[in-house]
Amino acid sequence: MPYGGRWREYKRAFNQLFNQTTVREYRPQLVKAARYLVKRLYNKPQDFAHHIRYSFGSSILSVVYGIQVAEEDDNYIATVEHALEGAEQGFRPGAFLVDFIPALKYVPEWVPGAEFQRKAAGWKKDAEAMKDVPWQNIVKDGDHTPVAMKLSELLSNVDASDFGEDGDEMSRNICAIAYAGGADTTVGAVHCFFLAMAIYPEVQRRAQQELTTVVGPNRMPEFSDWDSLPYISALCKESMRWQPTLPLSVAHRSLEDDEYRGYFIPAGSILIQNTWAILHDPEKYPDPERFNPERFLKDGRLDPGVKDVRAAFGAGRRICPGRYFSDMSLFITVASILHTFDISPPLDSESRPRKIEPAMGSGSMSHPLPFECSVKPRSKLAEAVALGDYSTEQR
Template structure:
C-alpha cells in the first residue's frame, strides 16, 4: 500500500496554496494510454477519487467497471492498480527486475526510523544483503527449528484462555510476541506488563497509523520533513519523534540483551545468535547492523501481522460452528484423547490445514500489501507504464475472486479439500497473502507454523461460540490501514470436556515437533 498517495478531503484545507503550487511543480509527468479508468481532473488528477478508508474495497468495485488493470493519476503521480492474479504474476513475477522497488516513505522510513526493515527498503544491494540474511534464518528448514517454541507458547495460550477468556485478543498478541522473542532472541516474556510486548504494541500502533492512506502530508510533500516542530500544522513531527523512540527500543533493547549474553558465554541458540556467529570477519560491524535489523524485522512482523489472522480465526469458529465441529472431529480421530496435537500430526490433518488457508484468504492481513514502483519505462499488454509509476497489487480482489473461490465472502475451508485431502488445484492463498515477486515475505513459513499451532491447539480443547450476551448475528468489522485487524468482538471460550480442562491445566509432555 502506498503511504503517500491518498489524501482525505479535510487535509486539502491544510495544504491550501502549497498544495496547488506543489501540484503544478510536479506536473503531469507521465502519459498513459488506457482503455478505461476513472476520469481525472486537470492538475489534481484523480486526487478526489482516492478513498480514505478501505481502498481495497473501492478498487475491487472499480475492477468490475474498468477491468483488472486500472491507471489513476494523483498530482502527476501515475498509479497502477492490479486486480487479478494474472496481472500480479505478469508484472511482479515475470518482470520482477523492473518492479521490485519500493516507493519513498518519508514518514515511516525517514522520520519514524522503520528504514531498518527490509520490507520498506528500496530495492538494491542493501535490501539484498538484509533479505539474504533473513531468509537463511527463516526459510522452511530454518523455520522448522522454531516449532518447539510455537507449541510451547500455544499451550501457554490455552492456560491464559482458561483464566480469562474475554481477554483472548490480548492473549493472542502476547502469544505471538512470546513466540518470536523466544525464536529470535531466546528471551522469555513476562505474563503481564512485559516491556517487549508493550514496546511492540506501541511501535506497531504507530506504524499502523502512519500506514493509513493520506494520514500525513509529509508523504505527499516530502520537503515538509524539514519543517520545525513549532510551525503550526507540524504536529506530525512530534508524533514521528515519539514513534522513532519506540522503534529504536524495538530494534536495540533485545539485540543488546543477546550480545551481552554472548559476551558472558550464557547465550543459548536462537536466530540472533546464529546470525552473529556466522558474520564474515571482513566488515563485521556492517554485517552486525544487518543482523540487528533482521532480528528486529522478525520481532516486528511476528508480533503483528499474524495476530490479525488468529483473531479472525476465533471469529470464524464462533460464526461457523459446523466448521469448528468438523475440525474437532478430525483432531479427535487423528490425535485421540490422551495428548495434544503437534506438528507431527499436521500431514494427517487436511481440514485443520484448510482452516489455516481459509483464514489467510478470508480476511487479508494486508489487503493491498506494500506498493511497488517500476524502475524503467515499460510496455505491458498495450499499456505504457512510465518509470516511477506506483504499482499496487490488490490482494483482496485476488483472494475474493469468485472464479477461484466460489462464494468468496463465506468462510469455507472445504473449498481446499477434495477426496479427503488438500486439493492442489485450488489456488493457494500464499500466491498473494504475503506479497508478490521478489518482495514476497520471507517470514511466511514462520507465520504459517504460528497459525497452525494456534488453530490445532485451541480446537483440540476449546469450544468457541458467540457470547451469551451477543445480540443478533455476529458481524466481523475490520480496520482500515496498512494492516487490517478485526475490531473487538465477544465470544465465549469454554473447555470441551473435563479431560480437555485437565490438558489445559497440565499439558502432556510432547516433543513439539
C-alpha cells in the same frame, strides 16, 4: 553498492534462517507458545484477543532473541506494540500530506500542519527501542541458539562501506523486521479464526471431529500430525484468505521507470497490491465472502488445483520470507485451540446466541473490530495443559 544490494543481502539472510527446512528448528518454541495460549484462554477466556497477541509476541521473542517473557505485562512486548502502532499509521500511503509533497519533510515540527513531524519523531524512538532493547538482552545460554546469534555469525563479514551499515546493524534490523512482521500478520489471522468459529459452528465441528479422530482425547496436537489433518490445514488457509490482515499488502516504490502490460510506471511511483481482490476473486474462490475451508479440499486432501493464499504474504521478490514460520505458527495454534476449546457467540438476556458480524477495522493493517465470544473447555485436557499437568514432551 546500490540501495537494492543491501536488500538482497537482507533477503539472503532471511531465506537462510526462515526457509522451509530451517524453520523446523523452531517448532519446540511454537509448541510451547501454543500451550501457554491454551493456559491463558483457560484462565481468562474473555481476554482472548490480548492472549493472541501476547502468545505470538512471546514465541517470536523466544525464537529470535532467546528471551522468555513474563506471564503478564512484559516490557519487551509492550515496546513492540508501541512501535507497531506507529508502523500501522506510517505505512498507510497518502495518510499525510508529505506523501504528496516530499518537500514538507523539511518543515520544522512547530509549523502548523506539521503534525507528521512530531509523530514521526515518536515513531522513530519506538522503532529504535524495538530494534535495540531485545538485541541488548539476547539470551546466549538458553536451550536453543537464537536467530539473532545466527545472524551475527552469518553477517559478521559485511563491510559497512558496501551497504551503508555493518553486519551488526543489519542483524539488528533483520531481527526487528522478523519480530514486527510475525507479531502482527499471523495475529490477525488467528483473530479472524476466532471470529469465524463464532459465526460458522459447522466448520468448527468438522475441524474438531478431525482432531478427535487423528489426535484422540488424551494428548495435544503435534507437528507430526500435520499431514494427517488436511481440514485443519484448509481452515488455516481460509483464515488467511477470508479477512487478510494486509488488504493492500505493503506499498513499494519503483526505483526507476518501468512498464507493465503496456502501463508506464514512472520512477518514484507508489505501487500497491490489492491483496483483498486477489483473495476474493470469485473465479478462484467461489462465494468468497463465506468462510469455507472445504474450498481447498478434494477427496479428503488438500487440492493442489486451488489457488494458494500466498498473496497474503505479498508477491514477487519482496514476498515475506517469514511465510513458512507463519504457516507453522498458525497450524499449531489453531489445532491446539480447537482441540481444547469450543468457541461460540455470547448469549443474550434470553439465553439465545447473539449474531456476530465480520466487521473489520480500516487501515494498512486490518483486524476484526472488538467482539465477544464464549471460549469454553471441551474436556479435561484443557485443564491439564492450563494447570501444568501436561508437558510438551508428552505424546
